Amino acid sequence: MTSLNLFSEEESLQPLPLGPQAVLLRGFALPLVPEILPALDAVTKTSPFRQMLTPGGRKMSVALSNCGRLGWVSDVHGYRYARADPLTGAPWPIMPDCFVRLARSAAEKAGFPGFEPDACLVNRYLPGARMGLHQDRNERDLGAPIVSVSLGMSATFLFGGLRRNEPAGRAVLHHGDVVVWGGVDRLRYHGILPIKGPPHPLLGQQRINFTFRKAE
Ligand code: SIN
Ligand code: FE2
Numbered sequence: 001m002t003s004l005n006l007f008s009e010e011e012s013l014q015p016l017p018l019g020p021q022a023v024l025l026r027g028f029a030l031p032l033v034p035e036i037l038p039a040l041d042a043v044t045k046t047s048p049f050r051q052m053l054t055p056g057g058r059k060m061s062v063a064l065s066n067c068g069r070l071g072w073v074s075d076v077h078g079y080r081y082a083r084a085d086p087l088t089g090a091p092w093p094i095m096p097d098c099f100v101r102l103a104r105s106a107a108e109k110a111g112f113p114g115f116e117p118d119a120c121l122v123n124r125y126l127p128g129a130r131m132g133l134h135q136d137r138n139e140r141d142l143g144a145p146i147v148s149v150s151l152g153m154s155a156t157f158l159f160g161g162l163r164r165n166e167p168a169g170r171a172v173l174h175h176g177d178v179v180v181w182g183g184v185d186r187l188r189y190h191g192i193l194p195i196k197g198p199p200h201p202l203l204g205q206q207r208i209n210f211t212f213r214k215a216e
Pocket of ligand 1: 121123131148157190191192209211
């Protein structure tokens, strides 16, 4: 992959534009981390992390859970949103209030006021786990942005174009960083390089990512 140094290694706390309607908000989630971590534990106690199959029948390297009215699931039948956790048969855990506040305030800061997520996909990456370039396009409402929160180990985020073969820029995401993309950037291809590097002081050898969506 071409490594355009589009986003440079900008580590200031200024919002860093990744596109006309895409922005990296460094450290935006940090003040809420003390509330988020216990809420996350409660979510994954009810709906544990599990590795799902891709439509091609391969096990994803990332393990996932969800909270909110809808949860993103994948199996040999395809990708979709489901009201119940296929593992437990019960509804997904309610989206914790601190999650909703974080998603709303990050969206607003990025220029998308009034964001009301109904789905929060929680991804867990252990060292070596990755996410290939893809678009988030299973949502009915593409007018709403995606709000993506990083916790734990750092990761290299790839942010490409509207077509898979366009070169992707890179940005290293750290604990507490939030990326928001919507509008003309809503369908940009994105992914995560295999996780490596030192463990995180609070979360150890893992990276957790939330992506908030308005699915329907
Ligand atoms: C995703 O695109 O679902 C995850 C992105 C990330 O882990 O930062
Ligand atoms: Fe995605």
